[in-house]
């Protein structure tokens with residue numbers, strides 16, 4: 031029940047066709063990825079879940095009952111060169127230099143691979159082994175160390191120590207795994223730190239649970255680094 035049967039079948043037919051186009055060289059590899067990203071963005075609007083895919087709702091919500099339309103993603107064309115990576119940030123950081131490094135790590139224990147498994151499967155189309163009522167992918171190696179209490183701080187510290195950047199910006203909030211004071215300590219060793227905060231309505235995934243507060247404080251850390259070599 032992540033989608034209505036009709037919408038799921040339509041998504042499946044489109045995904046199968048995209049793969050067929052690639053296999054038969056009807057489209058280029060760039061066009062292939064453009065179509066897949068368009069499909070992910072389009073189908074997500076009809077999902078029968080509370081924004082993430084950890085579980086589906088027991089009754090179909092209004093948006094999920096609408097007929098799914100496949101729309102192209104918006105492209106922002108300019109004349110700059112772009113490189114996109116798909117790898118662990120702590121490995122990547124050792125081989126790139128940047129003017130601006132913007133970090134938006136996971137804040138809490140909710141692992142992304144369980145919460146977005148449906149989109150992952152549509153993207154990969156790899157018929158994974160699944161388990162549990164909600165059909166999760168069996169992929170423990172995808173666990174992010176930023177989502178684990180015992181490893182998040184060291185992972186973050188290691189990332190910042192290895193960063194070769196003029197400026198580092200990072201979003202985080204006051205309920206994240208790494209305490210704000212610990213983040214401050216790491217940035218203050220790296221350079222000159224400024225902080226901006228904003229109060230934000232709390233995301234409530236469970237309507238029955240009692241939350242300690244309706245608001246969270248969102249932080250933007252801005253660090254001008256002491257050293258930077260090209």
Ligand SMILES: C[S@@+](CC[C@H](N)C(=O)[O-])C[C@H]1O[C@@H](n2cnc3c(N)ncnc32)[C@H](O)[C@@H]1O
Nearest residue numbers: 117118119120134135136137142143174175176
């Ligand atoms: C808060 S989300 C970022 C969302 C993003 N800024 C956006 O607007 O779409 C955190 C992201 O970090 C990714 N992630 C978690 N651990 C990572 C790691 N070790 N290396 C690279 N990415 C990681 C997650 O898969 C997730 O996509």
